[in-house]
Amino acid sequence: AQTVTQSQxxxxxxxxxxxxxxxxxxxxxxxxxxxxxxxxxxxxMILVIRQEAYKQQNATENRFSVNFQKxxxxxxxxxxxxxxxxAAMYFxxxxxxxxxxxxxxxxxxxxxxxx
Amino acid sequence: xxxxxQSPTHLIKTRGQQVTLRCSPKSGHxxxxxxxxxxxxxxxxxxxxYEEEERQRGNFPDRFSGHQFPNxxxxxxxxxxxxxxxxxxxxxxxLSGQGEVKNIQYFGAGTRLSVL
Numbered sequence: 214a215q216t217v218t219q220s221q222x223x224x225x226x227x228x229x230x231x232x233x234x235x236x237x238x239x240x241x242x243x244x245x246x247x248x249x250x251x252x253x254x255x256x257x258m259i260l261v262i263r264q265e266a267y268k269q270q271n272a273t274e275n276r277f278s279v280n281f282q283k284x285x286x287x288x289x290x291x292x293x294x295x296x297x298x299x300a301a302m303y304f305x306x307x308x309x310x311x312x313x314x315x316x317x318x319x320x321x322x323x324x325x326x327x328x
Numbered sequence: 329x330x331x332x333x334q335s336p337t338h339l340i341k342t343r344g345q346q347v348t349l350r351c352s353p354k355s356g357h358x359x360x361x362x363x364x365x366x367x368x369x370x371x372x373x374x375x376x377x378y379e380e381e382e383r384q385r386g387n388f389p390d391r392f393s394g395h396q397f398p399n400x401x402x403x404x405x406x407x408x409x410x411x412x413x414x415x416x417x418x419x420x421x422x423l424s425g426q427g428e429v430k431n432i433q434y435f436g437a438g439t440r441l442s443v444l
Contacts, residue, residue, distance in 0.1 A: 256416060258435035304370050312424050315384055316433055318370030
């Protein structure tokens, strides 16, 4: 079974600074996708960024980028120029390739952004 | 373009009762997945519906059942409620098929179920 581990229950960053959230996963599959979702107090899970396992290039979305280390099964999220609105729970998630596949989530990292 | 909508927002039930939660997928999506998120935890997969059939199921008892309608909306039913069923129930929709943009799951704001 696939597992996703987030070892940082809480992180804090000052506004305008950079922070990296860690995620490791375990799978025997070769075709899979990795995601970072953000869950603010409003509860809605918002997709931040995704990475296809077959792509060597790390995904980027504006201030958000990932460091995807396939051999190490590591998938960290870097947030640059942190903003107050970035404060939320961040969940790393895994999905096996194919059309019928669930998301497996980690336990989340709570990110605080301070002035 | 409306995103994923869920109703009700919040629900309070007592042990032994039954509950139905509803989900309307994002426009154009044909697949609905349901997740249970206990306090302080990541979401856990309950089941996924496609073409009105349960396509995949997580490790949840038969008390949890669902349905998908021809318009792709979905219901989650939980019978004989237990205190441990108290959680945030999230619905996610996606478009089935091959390709990079397919199968990306978009979530609703959830239904908070409290069982007393």
